[in-house]
Every structure is written in structure tokens, then in C-alpha cells.
Amino acid sequence: MIQAENLTKYYGDVQALSGVSFHVDRGEIVGVLGPNGAGKTTAMKILTCFMPPSSGTASVAGHDIFDDPLAVKRSVGYLPEEPPVYGELTVAEYLAYAGRLKGLGRGDLKAACARVVDRCGLDKVAGRLIGNLSKGYRQRVGLAQALIHNPPVLILDEPTVGLDPAQIIEIRELIRELAQEHTVILSTHILPEVTATCQRIMIINEGRIVAVDTYENLQNQVGTSRQIRLKVSRPSPALRDRWLALDGVLDVEPDPEEDGAYRIESRLDQDLREDVARVAVESGAGLLELAGVAVSLEEVFLRLTTEEKEGTA
Amino acid sequence: MSRVWTIAAKELRSYLVSPMAWVVATVFLGVSGLLFYNAITWFSMQSFQLMQYQGAINQMNVNRMVFGPTFQNMVVTLLLLVPMVTMRLLAEEKKNRTAQLLFTSPVRLGEIVLGKFVAAVVLLSGVLLLSLYMPLLAWTYGALDWGPILSGYLGMVLLIGAFVAFGLFASSLTENQIVAAVLTFGILLVFWLLGWAAQLGGAFAQVLEHLSIITHLDSFIRGVVELKDVVYYLSAAAFGLFLTHRVLESNRWR
Numbered sequence A: 001m002i003q004a005e006n007l008t009k010y011y012g013d014v015q016a017l018s019g020v021s022f023h024v025d026r027g028e029i030v031g032v033l034g035p036n037g038a039g040k041t042t043a044m045k046i047l048t049c050f051m052p053p054s055s056g057t058a059s060v061a062g063h064d065i066f067d068d069p070l071a072v073k074r075s076v077g078y079l080p081e082e083p084p085v086y087g088e089l090t091v092a093e094y095l096a097y098a099g100r101l102k103g104l105g106r107g108d109l110k111a112a113c114a115r116v117v118d119r120c121g122l123d124k125v126a127g128r129l130i131g132n133l134s135k136g137y138r139q140r141v142g143l144a145q146a147l148i149h150n151p152p153v154l155i156l157d158e159p160t161v162g163l164d165p166a167q168i169i170e171i172r173e174l175i176r177e178l179a180q181e182h183t184v185i186l187s188t189h190i191l192p193e194v195t196a197t198c199q200r201i202m203i204i205n206e207g208r209i210v211a212v213d214t215y216e217n218l219q220n221q222v223g224t225s226r227q228i229r230l231k232v233s234r235p236s237p238a239l240r241d242r243w244l245a246l247d248g249v250l251d252v253e254p255d256p257e258e259d260g261a262y263r264i265e266s267r268l269d270q271d272l273r274e275d276v277a278r279v280a281v282e283s284g285a286g287l288l289e290l291a292g293v294a295v296s297l298e299e300v301f302l303r304l305t306t307e308e309k310e311g312t313a
Numbered sequence B: 001m002s003r004v005w006t007i008a009a010k011e012l013r014s015y016l017v018s019p020m021a022w023v024v025a026t027v028f029l030g031v032s033g034l035l036f037y038n039a040i041t042w043f044s045m046q047s048f049q050l051m052q053y054q055g056a057i058n059q060m061n062v063n064r065m066v067f068g069p070t071f072q073n074m075v076v077t078l079l080l081l082v083p084m085v086t087m088r089l090l091a092e093e094k095k096n097r098t099a100q101l102l103f104t105s106p107v108r109l110g111e112i113v114l115g116k117f118v119a120a121v122v123l124l125s126g127v128l129l130l131s132l133y134m135p136l137l138a139w140t141y142g143a144l145d146w147g148p149i150l151s152g153y154l155g156m157v158l159l160i161g162a163f164v165a166f167g168l169f170a171s172s173l174t175e176n177q178i179v180a181a182v183l184t185f186g187i188l189l190v191f192w193l194l195g196w197a198a199q200l201g202g203a204f205a206q207v208l209e210h211l212s213i214i215t216h217l218d219s220f221i222r223g224v225v226e227l228k229d230v231v232y233y234l235s236a237a238a239f240g241l242f243l244t245h246r247v248l249e250s251n252r253w254r
Helices: A040-047 A069-075 A091-101 A106-119 A135-147 A165-178 A191-197 A215-222 A237-245 A273-282 A297-312 B002-017 B019-050 B062-086 B088-095 B099-103 B109-130 B133-141 B146-173 B177-199 B205-211 B213-222 B227-253
Strands: A002-011 A014-024 A029-033 A055-060 A076-079 A153-157 A183-188 A200-205 A208-213 A225-232 A249-254 A261-267 A287-293
Touching (some): A014 A040, A069 A076, A135 A153, A165 A183, A208 A297, A273 A287, B088 B099, B088 B146, B133 B146, B177 B205
Parallel strands (some): A076 A153, A153 A183
């Protein structure tokens, strides 16, 4: 659906993207992750034909961004970082304007407006001036604008920034729903967001793609070990020794902050949760809790972005 | 082409819901009305005095003596007001990041430029046409030749087109509306002053005269619609729009 080849972008002397290539398949949700200034927005602006790359090319929905920008624009709905809304228009007027700009005819316009108003939960504010709406509603109006011409591809730049937690959850659910009919690329620097919504993650740092994969694969790629967290009611040094004796266990450490809690590190390729639990039960320590600790996305992210730095230094 | 109207309609709406359009209309009508009042009072005093001399009254011509200066005064008022109207057209979109909607919609750059241009021209022409009460008054109470009045208004609309095109160009250069306004004012003032420079004579006098905004309006006010004057204003507008288009296109590549 989206194919980017060797995208490079210079702003004057500053290189914002260097040789970025990736592809997104139909119906996928891909999260673009990266620290501020990594080039996420630049990549999105190129894909939406807001500006051309300095070199390289891309195609969206089968249309080349250089040869047929109008067709690309027709097949993309774009929500920029700051929703492009006019404060002096009402929500309904604004959506009608956006619909007409995107080429909806008189007949389709009404139905399209009703559809996005319903979809984005804007029915209560449809008659109000956008300038008087809260940030959360403006964000939704921006999203409605991106959806109005029912494009096959949605490109959302930090769609949940500035929203309250309840709204964040709503928007995430909406995006997941949308992914059933649309191909979605969303960027964020909020890490849990990606795990919450995206099938694949693309990590960008300093204008380069550091990794593209599913969350699980990324975890395995950067993780050197698995961790299990557990809690027993009667901790003892003997228990710790029995765990250490298990094949594959690398380390067992009591949690200094919580009495009876342990952190067990095991080899990456072995899931030892069952064995660890059996040992705890057999030795009568009173197993209370047990959970596998995933390598958090923060860790994946930090490792990948810092590794890259060491590599280039 | 329908996108041009879509954009123009939205811009007009934005003008009408902001105080700007109303302030501009009020100031334009107030100032030009005051100057019209001066001109017509002077004219009637002159007429009153000349009534004492046989035949002299026939030299009094309301078209030439009242509406000539009135049109010139309107040009000066527009010189100050057009920058206020055009400054926001593109600068505001860039500043508020709404340009991203416009430039990622399947709309050609030319359609955007034309839409904005049409909106400002329609607004200013509308304000201008409100001043039609002046010839209507003069016509009600005296002898008025409508020909030069109508051609004068035609010239004014063409002049507004040229003014707006340069204002749009200035607005495309910056995201600061004040900068756009000052720049527009500068450009228009230079074109206006060319007419004065031409009066000084010299080798360039004729060239300057042809470039001046004022001299081309004179024939319209006299009731003569000449092709060269129409072409002058249309090509000035086209040139401004062309520059705007180039600026927007080159901004994308930066």
C-alpha cells in the first residue's frame, strides 16, 4: 500500500531523513516511533505530498508522489501534529469545506459529514465554532477531516497528543476500528501507545530507520534474557538456591523494596515459568504471585536508539 | 475549477465573520464619503458663484470636477486598506498550520491561489460598490453622465485586482501578517509614486508613466475604456498571481 524508497530530506544543511525505505501492507497499522526531531513528521509530510523529498521516492496506493501527487492526496487522509482547523468556522462548516476540497460532490458530502461526525463523536459540537472547542475535540475534528473522503490510507501524526486519558483510550479504540478498513500509519513518542494499537513498529532515530518489526520480535531482538517476577509468603535462602539450580536460570534476586518478592532472570529461549512455580509450591513457600516480565518498549527503544549511536560514533 | 469557488467561498466567510471586513468597509466608506462631501460642497459653491456669469455655468461638470477627484481619493484609501485585507490570505494559513489541510488536499496550487485572489477581489469590489450611493445622489439632484461613472468603477475593480494580486504575493512570502501588510503597502506605494516621478519628465518619464497605477486609471475616469489600460491591470494581476504560485511551489522544496 505504501512503498518508500531511500527517502532523504535536507532542510538547508540539516539532514532530517537519510535513506529511509519501508513498506506498509494493506490493512496494517504501523506505529512510527522516535524521539523528538527524529524525522517522523518529515517522513509523513513526504508521504502526504506536503513536500517532496530531496532524493528518493515513494508511492502510496499505487500512485507515485512525483508523478501523480493529486491521486496520492486523494487516497490519503492526513492528521498533522496540530489539527489544521479554522477557529472561525463551525465544525459542520469546516467538515463540509474539507469534504469539498477533497473532491466530494454535493450528494456525497452530506452523507460523508454525517458519517465522520458520528464516527468521531462530534454530534454534540457540530454547530459550535472550532475556536471555542477544547484540544480534545479539535483533535477529533482533525481526525474527522482526515476521514471525510474515506481514503484507503490514513497518516496520523501524534493523534493522541494533548488529550486526557479517557480521550486517549477513545481515540486508540477508534484507530483500531479504522484499521479494519484503512491502512494506518501513526507516529508517536508515547511508547505504550504503539503496543496498544500497532501491529508493526518502525523505530526512527536521527533520520534513519533503526528497526521495523512486530513488538514481540523487537523484544526478542534486543532482549538478552527473560524475567519472571514472583512473590511468596515465606521467602528463604534455600528457595533461592533451588531456583538457581534449575537449568536455564541465570540469576535470582530478591526485591529489596518488597518482602518476599523475587526477580528471576532466565535464558531467552526458555520459558521457565512452570518450573519456577513448581519449585515454589513443592518447597512450601506459599506462592502468591507470578508473572512474566516483558522487556518494556521503553527498554527496546532506548537500546535500539542508543546502540545506533554507539554504532555511528 | 469548482475548488476555486470552494476556497473563495470559505475565505469570504472567514472575512465576514471576522471584524476585518466590517472595519475595512466602514473606514473605506467613511473616508471616501468625507472626501466626496468635500468635493461636492466645493462644486456647489463654485456653481453658485458662477451663476452670476452668463454661460460660465456650462463649464461646470460634475463628472470631471467631483467624481474625478473622488475616484483618485478612493485609490489612495485602497492603497492603505488592501494590505489589511490581503495580509492574512496565505500568511495566516502558514502560521496556524492550516496550510497543511490545503496543501495535502487534492487541489492544485493554482486553484488555491485563484480562490484566495477571487475572495479578496469580491470582498473589496463589494465594499467599493457600496460607494455607488455617491453617483446616485449626484444623479438625483443634478445632471450626471453615467458613462464615465461606470467605466470609472470598472477601472477601480481592475485596479483592485492588481492590488490584491500583489498583496497575495506579499502574503505568500511570510507567515507574519504585519510583514505581509507592510510589504504590500510598499509595493503599491512605489507603483503609485511612479506616476509622480513620471511628471518630472526625463528619459524614463514615458516608461514610468506606463508603469504607474494612476495614469492608467485616468482614461477610465474620463469615460474611455482603452484596451491598453485593461491589459495593464490584467497583466499586473496575472504577474502577481504568477509570482505567488512560484513562491508557494518553491517553498515546498525548501
